[in-house]
Amino acid sequence: MVRRMKAIRFSLLTLLALTLCCSAAEKLRVSSFSTILTEVAEQVGGDQVIVTGHVKPGVDPHEYEPKPGDLKKVGEAQVVLLSAKHMEGYVGKLKESTGTKGAIIEVGDRFASLKMKPEAGHEGHAHAHESDEDPHWWHSLACMQKAVKVVRDAFSKAAPESAAVFNANATKYLAKLDALQKWTRAELAKLPRDQRKLVTSHDAFQYFAKENGFTVYAIEGLSTANQPSSKKVAEIIAKIKAQGVKAIFPESILNPKVLTEITRETGAKVGGELNADGLGEGETSTYEGMYKHNVRTIVDGLK
Amino acid sequence: MRGSPLLRALLAFFAILALGWPLRELTGATDAPRTQPKIEAAAEEQEISLKLDFTALPRAVKVLHLGKEVWDETTPPASMERTLQLAYPEAGIDLQLQIEWPADAPLAAVRVTFTDPTGETHEKSLWGQGSVDDVVTFP
Numbered sequence: 070m071v072r073r074m075k076a077i078r079f080s081l082l083t084l085l086a087l088t089l090c091c092s093a094a095e096k097l098r099v100s101s102f103s104t105i106l107t108e109v110a111e112q113v114g115g116d117q118v119i120v121t122g123h124v125k126p127g128v129d130p131h132e133y134e135p136k137p138g139d140l141k142k143v144g145e146a147q148v149v150l151l152s153a154k155h156m157e158g159y160v161g162k163l164k165e166s167t168g169t170k171g172a173i174i175e176v177g178d179r180f181a182s183l184k185m186k187p188e189a190g191h192e193g194h195a196h197a198h199e200s201d202e203d204p205h206w207w208h209s210l211a212c213m214q215k216a217v218k219v220v221r222d223a224f225s226k227a228a229p230e231s232a233a234v235f236n237a238n239a240t241k242y243l244a245k246l247d248a249l250q251k252w253t254r255a256e257l258a259k260l261p262r263d264q265r266k267l268v269t270s271h272d273a274f275q276y277f278a279k280e281n282g283f284t285v286y287a288i289e290g291l292s293t294a295n296q297p298s299s300k301k302v303a304e305i306i307a308k309i310k311a312q313g314v315k316a317i318f319p320e321s322i323l324n325p326k327v328l329t330e331i332t333r334e335t336g337a338k339v340g341g342e343l344n345a346d347g348l349g350e351g352e353t354s355t356y357e358g359m360y361k362h363n364v365r366t367i368v369d370g371l372k
Numbered sequence: 373m374r375g376s377p378l379l380r381a382l383l384a385f386f387a388i389l390a391l392g393w394p395l396r397e398l399t400g401a402t403d404a405p406r407t408q409p410k411i412e413a414a415a416e417e418q419e420i421s422l423k424l425d426f427t428a429l430p431r432a433v434k435v436l437h438l439g440k441e442v443w444d445e446t447t448p449p450a451s452m453e454r455t456l457q458l459a460y461p462e463a464g465i466d467l468q469l470q471i472e473w474p475a476d477a478p479l480a481a482v483r484v485t486f487t488d489p490t491g492e493t494h495e496k497s498l499w500g501q502g503s504v505d506d507v508v509t510f511p
Contacts, residue, residue: 254507258468259439262509263415263461282463282509 097228098171100139100146102157103130104348105207106176108356109220110150112242117231118224121146126348135159143167147227150220153177154204174223177206180215183275205345208363209276210250213356217242249357256364257281264371268309268317268337273345277363286312288319302327309335316340316370340370415461421487423453428473428480436468460489464509471504486510 097118101107107122114120123139124130130152135143143149144167151157153175164173182202206212221239225232257265265283267274272287288305309317309331318340319328332339343366344359353359422443424433429450435443437458445452458465473480481499488494488511496508 251506254466255468255505258436258466258507261415261438261459261461262463262465265463 097148097224097231098146099148099150099224100143100171101150102133102135103150103152103176103207104128105213105356106150106152106216106220108348109217109242110148110224113217113220113235113239114224115234115238117228117234124347126354127350128347130156130346135163140167143171144169146171148223149173150223151175151177152204152207154182154202154206156204172223172227174219176216176219177204177212179219180206180212182206183279185272185275203272203275205273206276207347207356208274208345208360209280210246210253210360211280212276214243214246217246245357249360252361253281253364256368260368260371264313264315266312266314266371267367268314269343269345270317270319271345274343284312286314288317302330306331306334309337315372318343318366318370338370341366343367415459417457418460418489419455420458420460420465420489421453421455422467423451423485423487424448425451425483425485426480427482428477430471430473430480430482432472433482434470436470437465439468464511466507466509468507469498469504471498471500473500473502473504475502477501484508 096116097114099110099114099118099120101110101120101122102124104122104124104126107120107124110118110120121142123135123142124133140163143163146169149163149169149171151160151173153160154177156177157163160173160175163169185201185203207216217239221235224235228235262282265278265281266286267278267283268286268288270288272285274283274285277283278285286305286308308314314335314337316338317328317331319342328339331337343363344353348354348356348359353362422435426448430448432446433444433448434441437456442456442458443454467484467486469482469484471482479499479501481497484496484498486494486496486508492511494510496510498504498506498508500506
């Protein structure tokens with residue numbers, strides 16, 4: 070009797086292990102090289118996908134280089150998501166060294182680009198010399214909606230049996246983005262249109278600016294690694310004064326001495342820190358959280 | 373060099389004084405006003421006209437400008453018009469509309485007709501069901 074019970078228990082455990090193993094095997098394996106696309110993949114894929122986010126929140130995607138462990142994961146992935154618009158300078162290496170048979174989806178390349186301003190300083194960004202395309206498309210909600218559709222279609226092609234689930238999940242996520250767009254319009258309506266002037270140290274907000282009626286003045290040469298000339302600082306000060314800009318949004322790379330000089334000379338205050346290059350921690354760990362944080366910071370700074 | 377130490381000290385003092393005056397003139401702050409860049413003036417309030425036409429009667433409607441309520445109506449008629457004093461910069465104006473249609477009412481719309489201070493008319497429409505909170509931008 071005891072032997073029989075043991076046999077039944079063994080069979081049940083084997084069955085359970087096989088079920089778990091098969092269900093994991095059936096899931097679509099996705100590799101993502103953007104914190105934003107990792108969220109999109111998880112939202113659209115739901116429980117039908119296993120997503121590996123290679124670029125972690127808070128990591129600068131401009132500086133990121135894949136490690137051997139990443140390449141192994143990419144080799145096993147059925148879908149590889151890249152932010153693109155020349156953000157991932159290592160894309161050739163990914164294709165060559167992994168020999169992946171998975172679909173490599175350069176999401177940002179599926180929609181129109183804004184051009185980087187010729188004078189825009191983008192220190193430390195590998196892509197700055199390779200292309201004049203602005204890679205920061207995720208600051209546009211319209212681009213974000215297109216990206217969701219690109220991911221939905223890529224997943225549906227790779228796993229047609231789950232297409233209905235991907236479609237339903239994408240529809241739900243798109244509705245969330247619609248609501249976020251309405252919230253943004255209402256929030257920005259508190260700010261007069263003639264005060265929508267954004268002075269940042271990192272020219273990452275062109276897509277946001279175009280969508281929301283802002284003019285961007287990116288300050289170049291203000292990183293701790295690059296001292297701007299006094300002529301350049303004087304030009305920036307004159308521009309801020311002439312435009313009546315109330316706040317500047319420096320991010321962490323700004324040289325504190327230059328920042329002090331600019332704020333003292335112009336009377337502009339220092340706005341909060343904007344999240345430019347992807348998801349962060351805490352409040353900014355989700356796309357909605359990041360976007361709302363940026364909008365609130367801008368409105369509070371310029372009101 | 374020989375001579376009285378007192379005389380030498382006096383000579384040195386006058387030499388410093390003589391050099392100090394031009395140095396002060398060259399490096400000191402001037403009283404002449406610096407040319408300040410021209411700062412863009414904030415837009416002045418001007419008279420604009422706003423007309424709202426509803427396809428279905430709402431229970432309430434509010435119009436907000438820069439987060440402040442500028443028009444509030446309960447059980448408004450199908451068409452209503454009001455003149456408002458609002459800042460109207462060249463860059464345009466955002467008006468936030470909060471409309472309460474009955475929850476069971478079908479999809480409804482409001483046409484917003486905005487007449488700017490020059491007399492030019494602009495139109496925008498908003499569609500919605502139940503509670504609607506959205507922004508229209510003019511021109």
